[in-house]
Amino acid sequence: MRREITGFSNPTVKYLRSLREKKHRKREGKFLAEGLRLLTDARESGRLPEMLVMALGRDAHPLLNTLEADVLEAGGEVVETTPDILGKITGKDNPQAVAGVFAEFDTGITSLQRDRAPIWLVAQALRDPGNLGTMLRTGDAIGAGGLILIDDCADPFSVEAVRASMGAIFTQSVAQANWPEFLEWLRGGSGQLVAASLRDALPYRQAPYAAPCFVMVGNESRGLPQEYEDACDLRVTMPMRGRADSLNAAVAGAVLGYEVLAALEG
Amino acid sequence: MRREITGFSNPTVKYLRSLREKKHRKREGKFLAEGLRLLTDARESGRLPEMLVMALGRDAHPLLNTLEADVLEAGGEVVETTPDILGKITGKDNPQAVAGVFAEFDTGITSLQRDRAPIWLVAQALRDPGNLGTMLRTGDAIGAGGLILIDDCADPFSVEAVRASMGAIFTQSVAQANWPEFLEWLRGGSGQLVAASLRDALPYRQAPYAAPCFVMVGNESRGLPQEYEDACDLRVTMPMRGRADSLNAAVAGAVLGYEVLAALEG
Incomplete structure (x- = not known):
């Protein structure tokens, strides 16, 4: 599934931001990883994000295209949003163009x-x-x-x-x-x-x-x-x-x- | 020399805070080190701060007493200030009870x-x-x-x-x-x-x-x-x-x- 989000008050934005805090990560059982390199490492290790968040107006990149296709094929969600909102999610002024939500692993x-x-x-x-x-x-x-x-x-x-x-x-x-x-x-x-x-x-x-x-x-x-x-x-x-x-x-x-x-x- | 500072607007407070920024450190040729352990390591390595800043109402500590005496004997300055101001200087909510100003070394x-x-x-x-x-x-x-x-x-x-x-x-x-x-x-x-x-x-x-x-x-x-x-x-x-x-x-x-x-x- 593919969606576009352009409003700061969107509940998905709130959800993504909340994953920066431990208590929310534990409640949701999810975590955030940022950057194309990290997400590509994840993909090549057999881990795909449940949700892929990308900046609108980003530069095209073959690895990003592969990632996007794989996430969609696996039934995951692709969210496109403004660089401003992506920065708010990642807590960085100069956010990397992509972030992913993953399920936390079993740590027993x-x-x-x-x-x-x-x-x-x-x-x-x-x-x-x-x-x-x-x-x-x-x-x-x-x-x-x-x-x-x-x-x-x-x-x-x-x-x-x-x-x-x-x-x-x-x-x-x-x-x-x-x-x-x-x-x-x-x-x-x-x-x-x-x-x-x-x-x-x-x-x-x-x-x-x-x-x-x-x-x-x-x-x-x-x-x-x-x-x-x-x-x-x-x-x-x-x-x-x-x-x-x-x-x-x-x-x-x-x-x-x-x-x-x-x-x-x- | 020994002084007490209780006002946030004191120029010494402004000076000390400025040392958190590189451009001010370079202009002044000074840097900040925080914590009794670090300052004791410095003293034992033969380096004394030019200015020692301590919290009013701190717990007494023999190593701190030694440090204070050595700084005064070497002609340095001892400044006592409120925990709030010390926190503002060190940029921490829970500041360590002591900080020191040192001359930057020659790095040629x-x-x-x-x-x-x-x-x-x-x-x-x-x-x-x-x-x-x-x-x-x-x-x-x-x-x-x-x-x-x-x-x-x-x-x-x-x-x-x-x-x-x-x-x-x-x-x-x-x-x-x-x-x-x-x-x-x-x-x-x-x-x-x-x-x-x-x-x-x-x-x-x-x-x-x-x-x-x-x-x-x-x-x-x-x-x-x-x-x-x-x-x-x-x-x-x-x-x-x-x-x-x-x-x-x-x-x-x-x-x-x-x-x-x-x-x-x-």
Whole structure:
């Protein structure tokens, strides 16, 4: 179905804008992704938006034509609107010419298939959606199965996280669980839980990593609770040659993730 | 000197607020850093603010007392103001209880001492201040000498970059140059320029890194221009197991930087 919207007060505009807020995303079970590149990544990963929103008067683009045709063929909706309204939806002065509404995925931890990949990333109380999206992007790069979010993390379906993931939100599994749920699931099968730690740890370049390896990073300000570190199968230490005693959380996950990848592929 | 300010229209408040904007920072040659942790890192690195701004009615803290005494002893100024005004200065609803004004450092490339460290990070047209600050933080961790900013990068003295650096802005050298200036400086001494590349590259785990090693990453959207890649002494490739062909810029610099550190320390 195809529609044109030219009024700011249209209920669809209100609906789309509301998806910038977590409570509305959760109520609707939908999220927004913006930009032709991101939507093309989604399409090529087998995910089509339920609703495609495009600016009237946009430049033609073959990838956009393909996207539009695929959405219509799949029974989705194509909405054309003014650049002003699109800017109001995306919250940007200079909006990209296209946005899409997707159904949020199942993020139940019990639906993860741990044997699908040798590495999984785990984040505990990660508060910054940019860090979260960056971890998804890194996970895609190292061939991880997905990102497991422990305790109260940023919303992986926020516009900022989706953007920072550079499309990896469509290829990586995402699971959410509290710490006891995660531990119970983890210990119900094989899996090595690894974290960077300053206590009782092996050098990260010489540690006996084993698949499936779960690489865990902690909150941006507080790091991991000691109890969580204690539950790890392996604690590793990374060089800290300067004044600081920690890395940015997404950076720590990436350096450790790449090390695990190299070790497993030996 | 010690002063109390309780009026929003006070010229000092206007001055402090103006430092959130790049053009005012450049005119004044000053920048803002916020939070007791950051200011304590600065003090311990031998950098004291010219002006220390604290909230009236704040909780007492021994580190804050030390900071205050040191600033006064060094001839600096201590300003006490209301939490409302401090919030207006820092642009936050819930401001940290302290902020400091620092003189911007010399960022001329010719003042860098390349032999001071085995690794240097280099960023080209890096636009995100959070990425820039994260690279400073990573540089501190790997024992880099500093961060060299090529072409039109985000301002290293922006509040966001300073915050993301977690104090590394006070320990890492920062230099700014355009590409010809940088190349001329680089080739005027020893130094290996390395970048991640998809073309004509060696696996990053098996490359002959040599100190002083300059690890370069490109712009967030476009990567490095081909001409810049061609000028590198070493191009390396990192595994990309998924759909994407690149990492977040700060992540790429960190993974490569840690690899260089491990290789140089053998």
